[in-house]
Structures are given as C-alpha cells and as structure tokens.
Amino acid sequence: MKPHTLSILVENRAGVLSRVTGLFSRRGFNIESLAVGPCEEPGMSRITIVVIGDDEKVEQIMKQLNKLIDIIKVSDLTENERVERELALIKVTAEQGSSRAEIMQIASIFRAQIVDVGAKSLILQVIGDTEKIDAMEKLLRQYGIKEFVRTGTVGILRGSKTVTSGK
Amino acid sequence: MKTGAKILVESLQREGVETIFGYPGGQILPVYDELYDSSLRHILVRHEQAAAHAADGYARASGRVGVCLATSGPGACNLVTGIATAYMDSVPIVAITGQVPTTMLGNDAFQESDITGITMPVTKHSYLVKKTDEISSVVQEAFYVAGTGRPGPVLIDLPKDTQTGTARDSPRLDKVVLRGYNPTYKGHTRQIDKVIALILEAERPLIYAGGGVISSNASEELIALATQLGIPVTTTLMGLGCIPCDNPLNLGMLGMHGTEYANFAVTESDLLIAIGARFDDRVTGKIDTFAPHAKIVHIDIDPAEIGKNKRVDVPIVGDVKAVLNDMLNSIKKKGIHDAWRKKIQYWREHHPLKYPDDGKLHPQYILQRMNELLKGDATIVSEVGQNQMWTAQYFGFRRPRSWITSGGLGTMGYGFPAAIGAHFARPDLPVFDVAGDGSIQMNIQELGTVAQYKIPVKIAILNNMYLGMVRQWQELFFDHRYSYTELPSVDFVKIANAYGIDGIKVESADEVMPALKDALDCNGPFVMDFRIEREENVFPMVPAGAAINEMIGGHPR
Ligand SMILES: Cc1cc2nc3c(=O)[nH]c(=O)nc-3n(C[C@H](O)[C@H](O)[C@H](O)COP(=O)(O)OP(=O)(O)OC[C@H]3O[C@@H](n4cnc5c(N)ncnc54)[C@H](O)[C@@H]3O)c2cc1C
Numbered sequence: 147m148k149p150h151t152l153s154i155l156v157e158n159r160a161g162v163l164s165r166v167t168g169l170f171s172r173r174g175f176n177i178e179s180l181a182v183g184p185c186e187e188p189g190m191s192r193i194t195i196v197v198i199g200d201d202e203k204v205e206q207i208m209k210q211l212n213k214l215i216d217i218i219k220v221s222d223l224t225e226n227e228r229v230e231r232e233l234a235l236i237k238v239t240a241e242q243g244s245s246r247a248e249i250m251q252i253a254s255i256f257r258a259q260i261v262d263v264g265a266k267s268l269i270l271q272v273i274g275d276t277e278k279i280d281a282m283e284k285l286l287r288q289y290g291i292k293e294f295v296r297t298g299t300v301g302i303l304r305g306s307k308t309v310t311s312g313k
Numbered sequence: 314m315k316t317g318a319k320i321l322v323e324s325l326q327r328e329g330v331e332t333i334f335g336y337p338g339g340q341i342l343p344v345y346d347e348l349y350d351s352s353l354r355h356i357l358v359r360h361e362q363a364a365a366h367a368a369d370g371y372a373r374a375s376g377r378v379g380v381c382l383a384t385s386g387p388g389a390c391n392l393v394t395g396i397a398t399a400y401m402d403s404v405p406i407v408a409i410t411g412q413v414p415t416t417m418l419g420n421d422a423f424q425e426s427d428i429t430g431i432t433m434p435v436t437k438h439s440y441l442v443k444k445t446d447e448i449s450s451v452v453q454e455a456f457y458v459a460g461t462g463r464p465g466p467v468l469i470d471l472p473k474d475t476q477t478g479t480a481r482d483s484p485r486l487d488k489v490v491l492r493g494y495n496p497t498y499k500g501h502t503r504q505i506d507k508v509i510a511l512i513l514e515a516e517r518p519l520i521y522a523g524g525g526v527i528s529s530n531a532s533e534e535l536i537a538l539a540t541q542l543g544i545p546v547t548t549t550l551m552g553l554g555c556i557p558c559d560n561p562l563n564l565g566m567l568g569m570h571g572t573e574y575a576n577f578a579v580t581e582s583d584l585l586i587a588i589g590a591r592f593d594d595r596v597t598g599k600i601d602t603f604a605p606h607a608k609i610v611h612i613d614i615d616p617a618e619i620g621k622n623k624r625v626d627v628p629i630v631g632d633v634k635a636v637l638n639d640m641l642n643s644i645k646k647k648g649i650h651d652a653w654r655k656k657i658q659y660w661r662e663h664h665p666l667k668y669p670d671d672g673k674l675h676p677q678y679i680l681q682r683m684n685e686l687l688k689g690d691a692t693i694v695s696e697v698g699q700n701q702m703w704t705a706q707y708f709g710f711r712r713p714r715s716w717i718t719s720g721g722l723g724t725m726g727y728g729f730p731a732a733i734g735a736h737f738a739r740p741d742l743p744v745f746d747v748a749g750d751g752s753i754q755m756n757i758q759e760l761g762t763v764a765q766y767k768i769p770v771k772i773a774i775l776n777n778m779y780l781g782m783v784r785q786w787q788e789l790f791f792d793h794r795y796s797y798t799e800l801p802s803v804d805f806v807k808i809a810n811a812y813g814i815d816g817i818k819v820e821s822a823d824e825v826m827p828a829l830k831d832a833l834d835c836n837g838p839f840v841m842d843f844r845i846e847r848e849e850n851v852f853p854m855v856p857a858g859a860a861i862n863e864m865i866g867g868h869p870r
C-alpha cells in the first residue's frame with residue numbers, strides 16, 4: 147500500500163466528478179486528496195487524485211476510469227519524476243509580542259507568505275508538497291491554529307512528458 | 314421546429330428502432346402523446362422492470378440495441394434491476410426516463426428521483442438532457458455507446474420541459490466522435506502471432522469461450538479456428554450456443570455446474586485460450602487452482618478485464634471477430650492434439666451428465682424432450698436457479714443467440730419479460746421461458762402483456778414448490794435446514810386462465826411430450842406447470858471455494 151497520484155483528463159461536464167469518485171468509493175477506497183480545475187485544453191478539466199492502495203487495485207481502478215466515456219486520459223504520476231504541490235492557508239493565533247515574531251520567522255523559513263494581519267491572528271499561505279505543509283502545521287500548532295485549509299495535491303510530470311489528450 | 318417528444322421518437326426511428334417496451338406516467342406524457350399516432354410500436358408491459366428485461370431480451374436475441382421507456386420517480390426506479398442485469402451481462406439497451414422539468418430539478422418535486430445518480434454504477438453511460446436541441450444528438454450517441462465496444466446499458470433522462478420545448482431538426486451525424494471513447498477492435502499482430510506459436514507448441518490446448526463470442530457475432534470464426542487447430546472448446550453459461558452442442562469439439566459448460574469433463578480439461582490443459590470471457594468466480598472456483606498448469610491467453614475488447622481476476626500470459630485487446638479472423642488468416646499449419654482429445658473423450662464417456670432413470674418426473678427429462686422437439690429452432694430463455702442450470706446442461710444449444718439468461722446478476726423474474734423481448738426480435742422462432750415456481754412469480758403480471766398482444770411465449774414452470782437452488786444449498790451446506798425456501802402450491806393453470814391464457818398441469822413423464830407439443834401448436838402464449846421431483850438437485854457441482862475439478866454429485870474418479 148502506497149500513495150498514488152493520478153492525473154485524470156476529463157470532459158468538463160456535469161456528473162463527471164461523481165462518476166470518477168464512485169469508482170473509488172465502490173471499492174472501499176478513501177480519496178486522500180482531490181483537486182479539479184480547467185486546464186490547457188478547451189472543454190476539459192484535469193483532476194488530480196491521491197489514493198493509498200496496492201498497485202494492482204489502483205491499476206484496476208485506472209482501467210475502469212479509462213472506460214468512462216467522459217474520461218480522456220488517466221495516468222499514474224507516481225512512477226515518474228514529477229512536481230507535486232499543495233497550497234494551505236493557516237490562520238494562527240498571534241498576539242502582539244514575541245509569538246508573533248516567532249511565527250513570522252517560521253513563515254520565512256518555509257517561504258510562506260503572510261496574507262492577512264489581524265489584531266490577534268495572522269493568515270499564512272504556504273505552498274509545497276504534502277510533507278512540507280504537514281511540517282509547517284506541526285510547528286505552528288503550539289501557537290494555536292484557529293483554522294487550517296488546504297487544497298488537494300496537483301501534480302505534473304517533469305521534463306517534456308505530458309498527460310494530455312494527445313492531439 | 315418540432316417538439317422534443319417528436320424529435321425523440323423520430324431519432325429512435327432513425328436508429329432503426331421498431332419496437333419499444335414501456336409504461337407511461339406524468340413526466341413522460343408528451344412522449345406518449347407522440348407515440349399515439351407514430352409507426353413506432355410500443356408494448357405496454359405491466360411493470361417497468363419487465364420493460365427493461367424485454368428490451369434486454371430483444372437485444373440479446375437480435376444483436377441490436379433494445380429500448381425501454383418509463384416515467385420519472387417510481388417508473389425510473391423500477392427499471393433499475395433491469396438496467397443492472399443488462400450491465401452485468403454486457404447487453405446494449407437504451408433506457409429512456411421522464412424527469413421533472415429542469416426548473417424543478419433537485420427540489421424533491423413530485424415523482425422526482427435522481428435516476429442518473431441511482432444508475433451511475435450500473436450504466437455504461439448516461440445523459441441528463443437539459444435542452445430540447447440536444448435530444449437528437451444524445452439519442453444517436455447513446456445508441457453508439459450502448460452498441461459498440463463492450464456493449465452495455467445507456468440511460469437518457471428527459472426532463473418534461475425538454476419534451477415539450479421545440480427545436481430545429483438536426484441531421485444525423487455520419488460518425489459519432491467521442492474524445493474519451495475509442496474501443497480497440499483490431500488485435501495486436503505480434504500478440505496474435507505469439508498466440509499461434511503457443512497453440513502449435515501446446516499439447517493440451519483448450520478454448521474457454523464466453524458471451525463475448527456471441528456479442529461479437531463470431532461463432533463461425535470460433536468454430537473454424539477450433540476445427541482447424543483441433544482444439545476442444547468449453548463455454549461459459551453466457552457462451553452456450555456459440556458452438557453447436559453436437560460438435561465433437563464441444564465440451565459444454567465449465568464451472569460450478571459445468572460438465573466434469575470440461576472442468577477436468579481446464580485443470581489439465583497446458584494452454585487456456587479465453588475468448589470473450591471474464592474469469593467469473595462461478596467459472597473459476599478457487600482462483601489459484603484454476604487452470605494451474607496452463608499458460609493463459611485472454612482475448613477481450615475490454616482492457617479492464619485483462620488480468621482482473623487471473624494473471625494472463627498473452628493478452629489481446631480487441632474484438633473477438635476481428636482477432637479470430639486475423640488468427641485464421643495467419644495459421645498455416647493444422648493442429649494435431651490427438652492424444653489430448655482422446656483423453657477428453659475418455660472423460661466424456663466415463664463422466665457424462667446423469668440423473669436417475671426411475672420413470673419419475675425429472676426436470677432434466679423435460680429439457681431433453683424439449684430439445685428433441687425443438688431441435689434448436691427456438692429461442693430458449695430461463696429464469697434463475699436450478700431451472701436455469703438444468704436448461705444449460707440438458708438443452709442442446711445449436712446456435713448463438715438461441716439462449717438468453719441472466720448470468721452476472723442472476724435476476725429472478727428476468728426470463729419471462731426477456732422472452733417477450735426475444736419474441737419481437739425473432740418472431741419467426743418459438744420462444745420458451747424455462748422457469749421455477751419462485752422466479753415466475755417475480756414477474757407473473759406479464760401474463761397480462763402476453764395476453765393483450767397475443768405474444769406466443771411458452772412458459773415451462775419446473776415446479777418444485779421450493780426456491781430450489783437455495784434449498785439445494787441448505788440441503789448440502791446448512792444441514793437440511795430449509796429456512797424460508799418452501800413455497801405453497803399454486804395453481805398456475807388457473808392463473809393463466811384468468812388472463813385468458815391456456816395452460817396444462819403435468820404430473821408424469823409420459824405427459825411431457827404431449828404437453829410440449831400442445832404448447833408449440835398453440836398460437837398464443839401457453840403455461841406448462843410441470844410438477845417435478847421436489848428435491849432434485851443440480852449436479853455435478855463445485856462447492857463454493859473448491860477447485861473446479863473437485864465436484865460433488867458426479868462420477869467417482
Ligand atoms: C445460479 C447461477 C449459476 C451459475 N453457474 C455458472 C456455471 O456453472 N458456469 C458458468 O460459466 N457460469 C455460471 N453462471 C454465470 C456466471 O455468473 C457469469 O455470468 C458467467 O460465467 C460470465 O460469462 P462470461 O465469462 O462468458 O462473460 P460475459 O458476462 O458474457 O462477458 C463477456 C466478456 O466478453 C467481452 N466482450 C464483449 N464483447 C466483446 C467483443 N465484441 N469482443 C471481445 N470481447 C468482448 C466482455 O468485455 C466480457 O469480458 C451462473 C449464474 C447463475 C445465476
């Protein structure tokens with residue numbers, strides 16, 4: 147069992163996402179992360195899904211995904227050199243004084259941006275892979291995290307290889 | 314400008330549809346109004362489930378796409394079992410449902426149900442139409458998707474305002490192009506060469522042919538290949554009929570209730586060539602011991618089937634007919650395999666199917682007489698359970714599409730309505746539904762349909778006053794504890810009579826042939842109530858989880 151990052155190119159139509167997620171839920175798979183958005187090809191969207199499962203099960207799901215009429219291309223990025231990123235917004239308790247300075251220091255180490263400054267809190271925006279965001283969350287916990295939101299992972303292959311419709 | 318309802322009916326006719334099966338209701342009324350003076354024939358069933366099964370039976374018997382129609386909410390929900398049945402057996406149907414108007418979608422409006430959502434896991438694809446001007450292209454696309462590649466059911470949900478709205482006629486496209494759907498028909502040449510080499514090397518090759526041979530209309534090619542190379546053939550339940558029962562290479566069905574010789578052959582073969590079959594657990598038994606000495610070749614149009622249940626040595630993704638033709642074109646030598654066929658012949662002689670010869674009314678005897686009478690010139694449909702297995706074992710199928718049964722979902726109540734559909738596909742052939750007394754009562758209301766339209770379906774009820782197949786399991790694996798499987802006697806002839814249908818009760822073996830002849834000679838529908846040996850079992854049988862050569866109820870080895 148290991149995490150697989152799947153990149154799925156789909157027709158941008160109503161119902162596509164439930165068709166995709168349905169294939170996971172029917173097999174008892176939990177989706178770790180999900181990101182969807184329009185992409186470079188007109189009328190299409192790209193879905194990035196991270197699931198944990200053994201290779202054979204994931205391969206079967208990919209084949210089933212390929213059968214869906216609205217799905218154009220499915221690819222498991224996991225076996226390849228790739229770039230993966232998530233974005234998180236973290237609202238941390240930051241009273242005036244030393245804790246605020248410490249938080250700002252942590253932010254700069256992680257190259258996070260401070261996107262909002264309130265009287266008693268700061269909002270940090272951090273971009274990175276899952277581990278980096280997990281690490282930052284852990285460090286900030288001691289100050290009190292009021293709210294933590296993160297996007298799903300998006301991934302892209304390094305070099306000139308692509309996951310496209312091939313046209 | 315035309316209404317959506319008119320566009321729908323004309324689009325169906327443009328796809329070559331002549332007969333549809335359905336049941337009206339509020340949200341599909343505009344379509345029904347259009348049907349009122351259309352040349353498209355509509356058969357009014359008595360339950361929407363039957364409409365879906367009839368469309369399915371029509372599709373299996375004809376090889377064309379079957380169509381059913383229902384209203385929203387309860388009507389649409391009643392189709393679900395029928396759609397799921399078609400999905401499991403890869404049958405092309407298009408199901409059309411009325412829906413509440415687009416403006417009310419999602420409001421829990423009267424008789425609203427999210428039927429595209431409900432059927433998502435059991436359809437190949439579905440459409441929720443939003444605008445009238447989409448209807449004609451959606452219909453064309455739906456037929457294309459249902460009938461090509463690995464066939465399957467497609468649902469079109471039509472909100473009422475799309476039926477009443479108007480749009481301009483749009484021409485039928487020459488070709489449907491879908492970016493995400495490109496089935497592979499031609500097999501990979503190098504893989505095909507590999508298979509031929511393997512066949513020539515093999516000493517004990519065996520073909521395991523399934524429903525894909527039938528849906529691909531590749532029965533001739535299969536027989537030609539088997540004959541040229543001298544390879545014996547066993548078929549799945551869904552593949553019966555793809556090679557005639559009396560062809561010396563045919564070993565009959567394999568699997569849980571297959572013949573002993575077919576299962577022995579699988580277990581000893583050194584090359585198993587799976588053609589349009591999907592390694593179902595009813596076929597393989599304990600998967601690790603299935604064909605343990607064989608290299609495995611798998612020819613299937615659906616890449617997701619390759620390696621799904623069993624590791625495959627040489628996969629060929631493609632259409633059976635195209636692949637077999639390519640194989641036939643590149644075979645230069647003849648196969649020999651004489652010793653292997655002799656061995657199989659020995660098994661065949663020493664392990665035939667058997668049942669007691671005691672003059673009592675055994676179901677197997679009825680099927681044999683039916684076979685004798687019809688000689689393959691009929692469409693045989695079954696319900697689910699023992700009746701289905703005895704038919705598979707004892708009726709000798711000679712032709713593809715002459716056998717119609719619910720294999721994957723095993724839907725009791727499938728047979729009778731499917732037989733109605735099969736009649737409209739092949740009105741030239743007599744249609745028999747072999748039933749159990751349990752199954753027939755799942756859609757017995759369709760007696761109303763066959764009576765109304767004088768549809769000559771002959772129902773042969775193998776009446777054991779039990780849910781026989783379940784009783785058999787209780788007898789063998791639950792210590793004879795017949796928990797809720799006994800059914801009280803029903804006077805099926807009287808029920809038939811109440812609908813104005815003739816029938817006969819049969820209680821002894823010598824009455825069987827005359828009753829069958831009566832049924833065949835009668836112009837309309839007919840019901841035969843065969844009071845069979847109540848605790849007859851289906852043998853041989855592979856117990857759940859056993860290897861397929863470990864059968865019970867067969868001959869000592
Ligand atoms: C009570 C009961 C008992 C049963 N016992 C048995 C038993 O003993 N033995 C048995 O065999 N079955 C039995 N079955 C049926 C079993 O459950 C399965 O339905 C059946 O074995 C599947 O048959 P198949 O492998 O031929 O596949 P099908 O379901 O017919 O699938 C067809 C396959 O062919 C492929 N295909 C379709 N079209 C094409 C094409 N044009 N080109 C290439 N490939 C194509 C599809 O992708 C699919 O993989 C039983 C069912 C019931 C209800």
Ligand SMILES: Cc1ncc(C[n+]2csc(CCOP(=O)(O)OP(=O)(O)O)c2C)c(N)n1
Pocket residue numbers: 696697698699700701722723724725726748749750751752753775777779780781782783
């Ligand atoms: C709709 C449905 N419900 C339950 C079952 C489980 N089941 C399989 S066979 C069977 C018994 C069938 O009894 P009957 O129709 O009398 O046929 P027999 O086995 O006696 O020939 C049952 C209940 C099923 N296959 N389908």
